[in-house]
Amino acid sequence: MAKAYDHLFKLLLIGDSGVGKTCLIIRFAEDNFNNTYISTIGIDFKIRTVDIEGKKIKLQVWDTAGQERFKTITTAYYRGAMGIILVYDITDEKSFENIQNWMKSIKENASAGVERLLLGNKCDMEAKRKVQKEQADKLAREHGIRFFETSAKSSMNVDEAFSSLARDILLKSGGRRSVSWFCWTRYNSGVCVLVLIRIEGSNAKISHEGGFTSNSLYPHTLTSHSHHDPCALLPLGKRQQASQY
Numbered sequence: 001m002a003k004a005y006d007h008l009f010k011l012l013l014i015g016d017s018g019v020g021k022t023c024l025i026i027r028f029a030e031d032n033f034n035n036t037y038i039s040t041i042g043i044d045f046k047i048r049t050v051d052i053e054g055k056k057i058k059l060q061v062w063d064t065a066g067q068e069r070f071k072t073i074t075t076a077y078y079r080g081a082m083g084i085i086l087v088y089d090i091t092d093e094k095s096f097e098n099i100q101n102w103m104k105s106i107k108e109n110a111s112a113g114v115e116r117l118l119l120g121n122k123c124d125m126e127a128k129r130k131v132q133k134e135q136a137d138k139l140a141r142e143h144g145i146r147f148f149e150t151s152a153k154s155s156m157n158v159d160e161a162f163s164s165l166a167r168d169i170l171l172k173s174g175g176r177r178s179v180s181w182f183c184w185t186r187y188n189s190g191v192c193v194l195v196l197i198r199i200e201g202s203n204a205k206i207s208h209e210g211g212f213t214s215n216s217l218y219p220h221t222l223t224s225h226s227h228h229d230p231c232a233l234l235p236l237g238k239r240q241q242a243s244q245y
Helices: 020-031 066-076 094-097 099-109 135-144 156-172 218-224 238-241
Strands: 005-016 044-053 055-064 083-089 114-123 146-149 179-188 191-200 202-212
Touching: 005 020, 005 099, 005 156, 020 044, 020 055, 020 114, 020 156, 044 156, 055 156, 066 099, 083 094, 083 099, 083 156, 094 099, 094 156, 099 114, 114 156, 135 146, 146 156
Parallel strands: 005 055, 005 083, 083 114, 114 146
Antiparallel strands: 044 055, 179 191, 191 202
16 A cells, blocks of 8 residues: 655654643644643654645654653654754743753754754734744844744644745755664653664654553663664663664
């Protein structure tokens, strides 16, 4: 059976708690908005397929918790991301100031050359604005990345922002045929499902899968192995098994 998509891109949203990351993802993936604030616990993801440059792009969009206590879990997902979206709240100056810290986290944990995008969310709340658009424009130019102001509530620029990032990833990866290995986990009801994926261009093939409790993965495997090791998230026995593939 033919695949329903041409490419699979993993995107990651990061930023302080309460800036609207979850609402942005729900608006993009489900075209819905919920006024009730529920803090993300750990990490979750949603999927939407879009058409970019005549190609069907399946976007796997990961939602991360902004609280410091979840940092060990969320930074584990940076390495396999092809695009990272940094989100701040235009009514919260501190969330904008902390973008520099999130940039540093990308540099320390993500793959070199990962595509980035800056979003100033809640632009429907103009009367409560604390961060001027010019400030964010300047920051985006300093880092050489795109910038949008968005509203998950009104849907302003949400599709445009995600599509822009997907297009940049597609154009960047279009002429390459490198092979890399990524290990990533899905947090689900306290159980991690670990999948080893072989990436050829942007075609992903699952090579190995296994489950284990979160306590067996965190935090020692994140601190005892370099994040440059593509199997750094695997416990020792699993890493030995992975070497057979």
